[in-house]
Amino acid sequence: MGASPQGANEEPRLSYTRADRPKDAGDPTADYVSIPLSSDRSYHFAMTGKTFEVLTSGRGHPSFDRLLSKCVVFARMSPEQKQLLVERLQELGYHVVPHDFNEVLEKYTEKGYRVLAVAHRRLDSFKYLRLQRASREELETSLTLMGLIVLENRLKPATGPVIEELKLARVRVIMVTGDNILTALSVARECGMVAAGEELYVVGASPQGANEEPRLSYTRADRPKDAGDPTADYVSIPLSSDRSYHFAMTGKTFEVLTSGRGHPSFDRLLSKCVVFARMSPEQKQLLVERLQELGYHVGMCGDGANDCGALKAAHAGISLSEAEASVASPFTSKTPDISCVPTLIREGRAALVTSFGVFKYMAAYSLTQFVSVMLLYSIDCNLTDFQFLFIDLVLITLLVTFFGNTRAHDGPLNKRPPPSALAAIAPVLSLLLQVLLVIAFQVAAFFFVADQSWFKPFVPNDADEYASHSNYAVYTVSSFQYVGLVVIFSKGAPYRMPIYTNYPLSGLVAALLAMNVYLTVEPQGFFRSWLELEVPEDHGFRWLMVGAGVIYILMGFLVELLLVGWFVSHKCLPRFHQVERSKKKFLLIEKSLATDVHWPPITGCIRMNTIDSPP
Missing domain, CATH: 1.20.1110.10 (Calcium-transporting ATPase, transmembrane domain)
Incomplete structure (x- = not known):
């Protein structure tokens, strides 16, 4: 994107050029060509599928028609939604999702990066009227993966010292985020929420029958390899009575544990869980309420519209921005970091x-x-x-x-x-x-x-x-x-x-x-x-x-x-x-956990790329 200044009272002139400099068919010596793009329709971000789509079209330029056809849907989505990224195999004859997709995704998320998947679909067979009436579910099928957008989550300078100060004061710190769980776990370790030497387990829950309790699984988050078999998916974990451990769970697990009959261990999990990933706004609010039922005095920090419900439900809600979150929270920080919490x-x-x-x-x-x-x-x-x-x-x-x-x-x-x-x-x-x-x-x-x-x-x-x-x-x-x-x-x-x-x-x-x-x-x-x-x-x-x-x-x-x-x-x-x-019910829970060396029943470890799979 370029900008050329015009007159004193005129707006700058903007130009949009392709970064890879495609050659113009009519002029092979041209360095740049202009591609007129228009956004015909957009779909707001959906928490359920974690997707966002835009319908675009290019009119009147042969380069655009040759590259992307007349109308294209671009989708930005959570990388976990891999089932949306598979083209019809009968037509193409090969997978558009690379075979090493999981390894590449895990490589970046484990380092704390935020990863977004981008896919597209050519809509040659769609008429204009059908496009205007098409549902997002209809457009989210047969997508072709274009690549991953990797964004770095840099910790703000105040985050680490503030969390350390809160932990020294015995103030429990929890992360509740809509990000990928691997990214959340990496950030939790980097900022000191999970200290070096502390074990971190991911909780999974599989729903059973209507009148049965969900089945829980506890897996190590760091995927230690078995010395005897470096390719083993499972290794034995020696248990000790003096171990220090924490839990992490996704929104799917939280939903299973809070719906239906629930699970008798849910209160125990809440008292030891430090990371809640892929949480919807409703789940964030419900988490705050469940913590309050255990006797916690809950303070909540947030900066987006997704945090409004939790900010309002908390005993003390702190908005880190002056946008939507500031309307729902009684406190608004002048600095966009958590240094305001100790204050x-x-x-x-x-x-x-x-x-x-x-x-x-x-x-x-x-x-x-x-x-x-x-x-x-x-x-x-x-x-x-x-x-x-x-x-x-x-x-x-x-x-x-x-x-x-x-x-x-x-x-x-x-x-x-x-x-x-x-x-x-x-x-x-x-x-x-x-x-x-x-x-x-x-x-x-x-x-x-x-x-x-x-x-x-x-x-x-x-x-x-x-x-x-x-x-x-x-x-x-x-x-x-x-x-x-x-x-x-x-x-x-x-x-x-x-x-x-x-x-x-x-x-x-x-x-x-x-x-x-x-x-x-x-x-x-x-x-x-x-x-x-x-x-x-x-x-x-x-x-x-x-x-x-x-x-x-x-x-x-x-x-x-x-x-x-x-x-x-x-x-x-x-x-x-x-x-x-x-x-304060959580005090009794903590007392029972201190003496119960047989809980949680950790017996093995699985690869991290399985934790977000549907139960």
Whole structure:
């Protein structure tokens, strides 16, 4: 194809020339001839037959008529559809599919190339009206193979490192593709989904009777040769209890296993299968749903219209393009690679931890204020109106506003996801222990101030004046607790950055702590009268209240970090976790597979060119 620039406001002139430079019959010295082509009709890509056809015709040129006749159908198809590539033997007397077709196809697909077969058929006997009404099945017969188009599937630079990062974080990675299974297996090994030394088996399924289970077969994907017989199709495979293996299957096998009665081993296969090849859009969506039924939280990446159903069905769908897939998925990546997956996981985990932290803080704040009120009610006292206002408006509102500004942790993904339920043991225990600490410090301050020699008991009055030493002790200690709870519940690694990286929140915490120290030790005129504080004359007691607030923050932080975060979450809960009672069915399947050394029943290996044959 060539282009010649025309005028400033005119379109370029295009020319189309044959690359092999056929000679013009009328001018034997001509280097190039123009061949007018027209597309009379096209058929969209069919997932069932994996074919795409175009009807073309050439008019008015002897070279074209001599080469391809008047009307030709060109078909692009999956190389596995070899039955479409055989010409009528009675007419031609020979095979148009070369005898080494399988070997050549396997040579390229094993290296990860995408291979397309191109065939054509001359339609000399077809009239124009018949051509317009011809079905694709009618045109897909008696095709002559023209050759194979080999396309290289180059991995994007980010693919390998991202998959390695996900595997280190125990995030299961699965490939679901419409490509040839050999290409998919090659790419799976190249990108690290199947590591060196790990065995890979292709699962086949043959349907039996209406009320019978499909018959399964497991074959080695790397076709090891028998040392004694290099031409052997089958070799024995020694089994070992500590082997690491994965499965791969095609859409045909998946269809057999999901239709009718299915197979009792299907859930096991899903938990170990890493490659699903030749999958239709409906099968991709069904796979996502079946994985969800096993308890997986499924994220799906896709960039085409064929992925829309699966993207919509997944818990988190990520479109890698701004085309059709972006309409069905809630997330669209600005970069067309999977580097966005760890980022989405980090952001999701950080958002979950932040929401749990805000919930626990609001619950703890309410309970803290409830404890203060109940203690003062015991002596017919209470917090003053402006003390309530200062706590709610200045402390709580400002702290909650900036609580969620902490960014997601930028280090490696943690192997353990954060708790996904508020009613879980760790969140509930965390809140309960912090409330117990709040109660302990407020009760201690309430009774400690009453034991002082200068203490003046509160005398109830009709003017609702609550200024007293008891009010001062409870309010000052609780004001430190409100600020301290933000520090305690604002967890950092492994899901969020440390609190000091949240500059607005850390600055606000420092400012409020300084204000609380000021209001506790030496409040002056306006603040003293506004908050109605009965400040003791003993400066040592004032600093004791500051010390009690600081000690509470330190103790609460250590309890949350060591007792709840390390001892309970990482030491105790995993030991007492009962897989049998878990809602995640795949955990029980993985446990049974770890102890079942006799499954799968691998006994031999077959050549890879048989795995896509119809059962």
